[in-house]
Amino acid sequence: MSENKKIEKIAAIKGMNDMLPADAPLWELFENTSQSVFKSYGFQQIRTPIVEQTSLFARGLGSVTDVVEKEMYSFEDSMNGDKLTLRPENTAGVVRAAIEHNLTYEGPKRLWYTGPMFRHEKPQRGRYRQFFQAGAEALGFTGPDIDAELIMMCQRLWDDLGLNQVRLELNSIGDAEDRLKHRADLIAYFEKHIDQLDAEATRRLHSNPLRILDTKNPAMQKLVNEAPKLIDYLGAESLKHFEGVQAILRHNAIPFTINHRLVRGLDYYNRTVFEWVSEELGAQGTICAGGRYDTLMTVFGGKETPSCGFAMGIERILELMKASGESYAPGQCDVYLVHQGEAAQMQSFVLAESMRSSGLDVVLHCATASGMGSFKSQMKRADSSGASFAVIIGEDEIAGGMAMVKALRADVAENNQTAVPFDTVIDYLVDQIAGEDDHDHENCTHTHH
DSSP states (O other): OOTTSOOOOOOOOTTOOOOOGGGHHHHHHHHHHHHHHHHHTTOEEOOOOSEEEHHHHHHHHOTTSHIIIIIOEEEEOTTTOOEEEEOSOSHHHHHHHHHHTTTTTTSOEEEEEEEEEEOOSOOBTTBOSEEEEEEEEEESOOSHHHHHHHHHHHHHHHHHHTOOSOEEEEEEOOOHHHHHHHHHHHHHHHHHTGGGOOHHHHHHTTTOGGGGGGOOOGGGHHHHHTSOOGGGGOOHHHHHHHHHHHHHHHHTTOOOEEOTTOOOSSTTOEEEEEEEEOGGGTTOOEEEEEEEOTTHHHHTTSOOOOEEEEEEEHHHHHHHHHHTTOOOOOSOOSEEEEEOSHHHHHHHHHHHHHHHHTTOOEEEOOOBTTBSOOHHHHHHHHHHTTOSEEEEEOHHHHHHTEEEEEEOSTTSOSOOEEEEEGGGHHHHHHHHHHHTTTTTGGGSGGGOO
16 A cells, blocks of 8 residues: 555544543433433333344334334344344333343333434434433333332433423323324315325324324324324223323322323333423433333233333433533542652552552553653643542552652632552552542542542
8 A cells, every 4th residue: 555545534424422531521420310210210220232133113103104104214234134223212122131031920020221312313312323212111010100110210310410401291102002093084174185184194094093193294283183082082991090090199299280192102002101391402402211011022922911011312401401500529539649660650559449449549650652751741740630639659658668649620629739658648648538528539430429
């Protein structure tokens, strides 16, 4: 290859993003908080593969949904001809796993998951082609109580994350027979006004008319507002269930509004459906959505297992956390170890390991292309690391059996450098960090609550 031929750089795929170290504390704060909330309700983690059989989604989500028609990353495995798809959502995978491993054999299961999903759609704010979701699935529960519990679990998460600009919209889409009666009247209604339907609505008229109610087209709002409402077609059982959910939410002071146009885009839902919405993110304001799916297990060949769940878009929630001024610590460490000379380097390794064994986060200065660097340049690194203290070891310190401990944060008095014997350095640092009102240590990423 000729020397002057420039090697082309490879960029990430459009709509698939890198999470950089500066963003890690916010992600960790969300992940740690959500995990702790899910556990506090007795939910257990499940992890399913990112790639599944294409038929799982075509059968589970419904072949005339947007996701299956237009958004799935599907391909043929060149090794064996299998038709595979990168998962566009995770409920179908969790249900497949529950059937395959007989998870509900001994009784109902409360499960939670987190991970990447994939949809080939136009990237926009908070919506990407590889995006991350956290979600929960409660398998084998029949009553309105579990629907309400899942909603209250979300509310607790928003409270713990400091998000107060989020509101709950609720609806019931009844059972299959309720929807069939409604569907016939809905098609008849839209056929009468066919000249007012846009291309998308016309396409959906006979395949998935319920989704027309979900249109964002301003010209069609009046038309869909006056369409037959599904709530008027609910049977006694569906109504009783819906009223049960509302009663528990009211009793626990969880505010909600009933949105008759809330239908959810996937075919497997029935009865309760809900969305958590925020105006902070513009038109695409849903950050979490879910509902009941009592027949999905049978669609995949399992026993009938009434179930309910939700999924939340993590990137969107992080946007809201930023907008609400959620404070999170940059990735700080407690101690940065500065050293000069071979003996000092050896002693620094021993000291760093002992500090880590005592629960401190330690960065040990290591050589770069320009060498180990002077004390001055190492101290600059120490300062920019976010560490609370620098521990300095040079030839003089080795000779005297002492380390120099320097407080790096501005709130410490000017006389901030202390010589401490090697064997008491750790006790000294732990006392300093614990003593200063928990100092910055409570904000270190490894102890985030």
